[in-house]
Amino acid sequence: MTDAGKPVLDMQNISKTFGPVKALTDVSLTAYGGEVHALMGENGAGKSTLTKILSGAYVPDRGGTILVGGEPLPHGRPKAAKAMGVAVIYQELSLAPNLSVAENIFLGNERSSRGIVNRSQMRSQTQPILDRLGVDFSPSTIVGTLSLGERQLVEIARALSANARIIVMDEPTTSLTSRETERLFEVIAALKADNIAVIYISHRMEEVYRISDRCSVLRDGKYIGTLAREELSAERLISMMVGRELSSFYTKEHRSDLEDAEVVLDVTDVSDGRKVKNCSFSVRRGEVLGISGLVGSGRTELARLIYGADRAVSGKVVLNGRDVTPKSPSAALAEGIVYLTEDRKQLGLFLDMTIAxxxxxxxxxxxxxxxxxxxxxxxxxxxxxxxxxxxxxxQSPFVDVGSLSGGNQQKVLLGRLLEVKPKVIILDEPTRGVDVGAKSEIYRLIDMLARQGLAVVMISSELQEIINVADRALVMREGEIAGEVTSRPGKPIEQEAIMRLSTGAKTAA
Known part of the structure; x- marks a missing residue:
């Protein structure tokens, strides 16, 4: 990609109004073949609206232009956008799990002969695309049997089958394991080599640093600016996204008075016979205990055992000196143990119901x-x-939760749990899918709850989150608690110590 060449995508002065709400105001975005162009911004900044305009799902206000390969893109016509080489892979994948890989790739564009669907032809045309992506599954594989990472690759294969020149990926790694994320990055590098423009929407700065060539930022529906790879930094990106400096964000004030606080929760030798093996720990009043570990280490499974969502085969849960080992979530709630799920949309909130x-x-x-x-x-x-x-x-308590940003949805779920008047609150990935500004607010809320006397257990895949928020961290590896890393005033939790325990490199001192 060179700036002297023509962009494969050129969006200029794009605006979109929904009734009295101005979702986008004169936004411009360009992308070149063979580059990864990251698109960042807080939830509600306008990224999804801009994407839906590009895909043809939304019609923009008058006055803007969209060129794909130098040709005008018809507004509000998804089929025309697809025919011109635009493909969007949304965070919520749009695959039919009961159909094969080949049937999904050609869904709506089936190959047929004399009115009869020719599955053999679809499989034969799918195989070269799968070979190009280097996947292990076949065109005949039923999509429902694939992992989330593999399903992402099916979406990419569908885009390639339509000769896509522009592929938009919306938060593609949110539900992927580390290995699946690495595989996705390899595929993105191959797409770049094939001169395809990848527009990569993400909240994860480490991913943007790693794979993007340029990064554009939206704020409050407006275009703020674009940074080249060599210009990227946390300070600049955060300042552009939220309009204030990094120094104004949450910083944990590590407390020295927790060692004398009473133990509220005491977990002893809890196992499920499969994923979790003899885990023991305690949490004191006012303490934020972080639980870290690689994906698949058993963190969520341990939380579900404590909450009674899954049945433990051994061990006990003691609350304020009394055995309350729960056999169900309702029993845990009655005792004052609450759990904020990592999947708020599927397992936490009722999206079509009001905030109230x-x-x-x-x-x-x-x-x-x-x-x-x-x-x-x-x-x-x-x-x-x-x-x-x-x-x-x-606007009011009677707004549907599904219309809120990710950060506000998480706060609604947290508000529900706080109405139980809990003694222990377990937070599983509390900032997943929320923007950097909302993360800062949630961190402050966690600290507020701890200072009010709650015992807080926080599971997180983000090491920096553990370091910033937790007073002490347990590290899980292969279903067991591999060790503990503590903080003290003036000396926060060490990232290197967590990684040593997570990977089993050696025991932390």
Whole structure:
């Protein structure tokens, strides 16, 4: 790619209005063949709206232009966008799990002979594409049997089958293992070598540093600027995304008074007979205990055992000196142990229900008044309190949760758990899929909860998050607690010590 060449994509002065809301204002974006162009911005910055305009799902306001290979792109026509070489791979994959790889790749464009679908021809045309991607599965493999990483590759194969010149990837590594992420990066490098433009949307700065050639930033629906690879830095990107400097973000003040605090949660020799093996630890009042480890190390499985979502075959959970080993989530809730799932959309929130209903979900029975009639005034008051305390940005408590940004959705789920008045709160990947500004707010909320006396257990795949937020960190490896890394005033948790324990390189001192 050279700046002297013509861009394969040239979007100029793109605006989009939804009623009274201006989602995009005069946004411009260019991409060249053979480059990875990262697109960053907080949730709600306009990245998804811009992508949907490019794909033809949305029609932009009058005045903007989109050129693909120098030719005007018809607005609001997805088939025309696809025919011109535009492919979008969304975070929520659009595959049919009951169909084969070949059938998914040609879905809507099936090969046929005399009105009969020719599956043999589709398989034969799919195989060279799979060979190009270097995958292990075949055209006949049923998609439902593939891992998430492999399904991503099927989406890419579908784009290549349509001769895509521009491939947009929206948060492609959110649910991938480290190995699957590495495989995806290898495929992206191959796409670059084939002169395909990759627009890469991500919140993960380490990925942007590693694979992008340029990075553009949106904020509040406006184009802020583009940085070349050599210009990228956390300070510049954060300042562009949120309009303030890195120094204004959350920094943990490590406490020295926790050693004398009483033990609230004591977990002893908990096992599930499969993934988790004889795990023991304790958490003190006001402490944030981080749990780190590589993907597949058993962190979430351990949390689910403590919460009663899965049944333990051995061990016990003691709360304030009393054995409360839960046999179900409802039993855990009754004792004051709550769990924030890592998958808020599938396992946590009711996206088509209001903020108020989501916040009140666990305590709705408390609002039953005369003749079983619900006291809606109490429910509204409860929701208003959480919206104010957690700084949830919404027009009213009666807005559907599905319309909120990722950070605000996470706060709604947290608000529901806090209404239980918990003693222990387990947070599984609490900032997954939220932007950098919302992360800072969630970190402050975690610190606030700890200072109010809750025992906090935080599972995170981000080492920097563990270092910034936790007072002490346990490291899991192959279903066992491999060791502990502590912090103290003036000396935070050491990243190198966590990695040594995670990989089994050697025991941390």
């Amino acid at each position: 209903d989501n916040i009140n979900m666990c305590v709705m029975a408390h609002d039953s008044g005369f003749a079983g009639i619900r006291n809606f005034k109490t429910a509204r008051s409860r929701a208003d309190t959480e919206i104010d305390t957690l700084s949830i940005r919404a």
